[in-house]
Amino acid sequence: MANDIVLRVKDVYKSYGDLEVLKGVSLELRKGETVVIMGRSGVGKSTLLRCINRLIEPDAGEIYLGNTKVTGTGIDITKIRRRIGMVFQHFELFPHLIALDNVTIGLTKVLKLPKEKAKELALKYMDKVGLMDKAYSHPAELSGGEKQRVAIARALAMSPDLVMFDEPTSALDPLLVGEVLDTMEELAREGLTMLIVSHEVGFAKEAADRVMIMNEGKIVEEGPPSLIFSDPKHEFTRKFLKRILH
């Protein structure tokens, strides 16, 4: 059983000066699982994701990706990051590169794949997110939803063990949220391991294996969406859900 655990986070702490953002977060993700983290803004959800690939340095705690230790000194973090995809709230596509090259750049520069092979793979993932016809457009020529799908393709093409999504639909026009969520739902069905910070209850109900509720730097409650949304145990969860479900 132990070796189908993709991600193990143990007692992670992070503060900025006097502000304690993460106060001992622990979680595990099994292979193929889709986990949605919910919670008010500012409770440290984004910080948690950034600690996992060490875009932010955690103060304490241990993180493992499969059997590889992520935290600690003397670790080549760039080698680990290529195994963890990340999709950002504001897409963060590289504006000077066409959509296709946004996907190939990680393949050629990080994974050192030959150009032809990288292009072939990138086109495959552009097709997967339904954007074959936009492969040669620059990011500025794409809609928000299209940008986010390119960002998803960029993450997927690296064949990561895990993809993290940081509020992937929060910056989108309501009309465009659907196309991104549909893509993510399909990925969940295909068994991609995903850790998602999101407020989309509908999506969580539909696609998540587990939902985690975060408050004040800790995960206060977790369970399958059917349970969390219908019969929350924790007082905070009840209040929080009332507000977002209403």
Next chain:
Amino acid sequence: MEIIEAILDTLYFFYDCLPILVEGLEITLITSVASFGLGLLIGSVIALLRVAKIRFLHYILTAYVEIIRGTPLLVQLLFIFYGIPIVFGIKMPSLVVGIVSIGICTGAYQSEMIRSGIQSIPEGQIEASQALGMTKWQTMQFIVLPQALRMVIPTLINEFIMVTKDTSQLMVIAIPELTRRASWIVYRTFKPFQVFGIVGALYFVMAYIASRLSKYIEKKYRIRGLIR
């Protein structure tokens, strides 16, 4: 009739001056391009080192930029020209001194331009490249610099125009560039109005070509669909 004669006289005079001035123009162009190139090299290295935030280098580089910005080029030029032979006991050709002096000066300005370009790239771009597994240098090379340099092309070309005009100060260390040659002709002929008129026009043409070139380069490297 008198007017036509005067115009013809002036034209003949221009024609006589031209070979001397064109030679000067060559030196002006060579020193401009060489010192701008040297400055670009110095500026890029300093910008990268300052962005890398290496503590002890930081103070030295900040001091360099501040000192250069706070003193006139003419003073720097004379200081280096007379200072180096005294301190190091070597005499360098004045052309080299001129190119190096202006290079050091424009290097300080260019480093600030490039640095502001680098720092204008949003943090999210850096996060996204690092999340892909790029090293710091790869992020700089493939993501930050291509965007930053596009942004500073107009400012850099503007700096090149400034440099071409600054080379006129090289006359004080006896480099026979355009302005110095003009003053030779003026001493001999006492026609400052006509001579400096042509010289001004020649500088203007250089600057104008450079600024058209800037527009062209900007257009060529513009990121499609991105309005700035």
